[in-house]
Amino acid sequence: MNFYVPSATVDGREIDFLILALSLVSCAVLALVFGLILLYMVRYRAESGVYRGAPGRKTWRFEISWTVATLAVFFALFIWGGDLYVRLFQPPADALQIYVVGKQWMWKVEHQGGQHEINALHIPINRPIQLVMTSEDVIHDFSVPAFRIKHDVLPGRYESIWFEAKTPGTFELFCTQLCGVGHYSMTGEVVVMSQPDFENWLSGGAPAGEREDLAAAGKELFTAHGCSGCHGEGGVGGTPATTGVNAPALAGLLGRSVKLQSGATVTADEKFIRDCILTPDKTPIAGYPQIMPSFSGQISEEKVLRLIAYIKSLKSGSRT
Numbered sequence: 001m002n003f004y005v006p007s008a009t010v011d012g013r014e015i016d017f018l019i020l021a022l023s024l025v026s027c028a029v030l031a032l033v034f035g036l037i038l039l040y041m042v043r044y045r046a047e048s049g050v051y052r053g054a055p056g057r058k059t060w061r062f063e064i065s066w067t068v069a070t071l072a073v074f075f076a077l078f079i080w081g082g083d084l085y086v087r088l089f090q091p092p093a094d095a096l097q098i099y100v101v102g103k104q105w106m107w108k109v110e111h112q113g114g115q116h117e118i119n120a121l122h123i124p125i126n127r128p129i130q131l132v133m134t135s136e137d138v139i140h141d142f143s144v145p146a147f148r149i150k151h152d153v154l155p156g157r158y159e160s161i162w163f164e165a166k167t168p169g170t171f172e173l174f175c176t177q178l179c180g181v182g183h184y185s186m187t188g189e190v191v192v193m194s195q196p197d198f199e200n201w202l203s204g205g206a207p208a209g210e211r212e213d214l215a216a217a218g219k220e221l222f223t224a225h226g227c228s229g230c231h232g233e234g235g236v237g238g239t240p241a242t243t244g245v246n247a248p249a250l251a252g253l254l255g256r257s258v259k260l261q262s263g264a265t266v267t268a269d270e271k272f273i274r275d276c277i278l279t280p281d282k283t284p285i286a287g288y289p290q291i292m293p294s295f296s297g298q299i300s301e302e303k304v305l306r307l308i309a310y311i312k313s314l315k316s317g318s319r320t
């Protein structure tokens with residue numbers, strides 16, 4: 001059995017150090033407390049004949065110093081951990097985004113270029129990678145022990161983690177949330193490759209001309225599901241004169257603030273766009289009729305990701 005998997009990411013070492021420090025401090029406190037218990041058990045046992053008259057005098061100086069010392073040590077660990085946590089949850093702006101969809105019982109991966117893989121994730125070395133993850137059904141958990149990452153993957157939400165691999169090779173990937181009878185089989189591998197090898201891998205499989213990238217696949221869905229029938233070709237927006245209905249323009253939607261009928265303003269992020277597609281009745285937009293049908297159950301999470309990629313790719317400024 002293998003109890004220690006060396007860390008293969010840039011931040012992995014620091015996570016190891018933090019856990020080591022926490023374990024050492026905890027062991028030291030444990031040894032002190034249990035050491036004193038043992039010492040006094042022996043020293044004050046029934047027949048020892050030790051003097052047990054007046055109890056020792058309590059000094060405030062002693063009391064305050066041990067309290068402050070423990071507080072300082074544990075608080076330092078807390079600040080270290082808090083700082084590391086915040087950094088681990090802020091992906092750098094230039095991170096390579098890859099989508100992951102968990103499903104009973106497999107991991108589906110979608111690259112920006114439209115490459116799909118199942119139970120495998122190919123990534124380039126020395127480059128920040130951001131995974132945007134969601135689930136098609138129940139709660140799963142994406143865990144790569146060698147990367148020191150582990151994050152719940154929830155239905156109806158986009159969870160994100162990032163890391164930068166620094167060791168080439170193949171690493172194990174697990175689902176670490178009991179997700180049904182096939183849970184044990186929800187494993188895979190992460191392959192860390194050099195940048196040229198990765199580019200080779202990306203362009204392998206279907207010839208470049210035949211493979212569509214995510215946005216192009218989304219464009220097809222946009223027509224196939226009738227989105228363009230209301231939102232107009234290219235998502236330019238609909239009016240009674242053009243598409244027969246008032247529907248908002250989708251170009252440049254990501255990051256824009258949208259006014260809801262309740263009067264609240266939200267910033268359109270990927271999750272918001274997803275909700276607009278699957279449960280439009282929950283996000284009524286101010287100034288438009290509530291006629292958009294719900295696509296929940298008709299469009300899978302993977303297809304939603306493609307539609308989002310398409311909406312992202314639309315040029316802004318064409319809002320009517």
Ligand SMILES: [Cu+2]
Nearest residue numbers: 140175179186
């Ligand atoms: Cu699972």
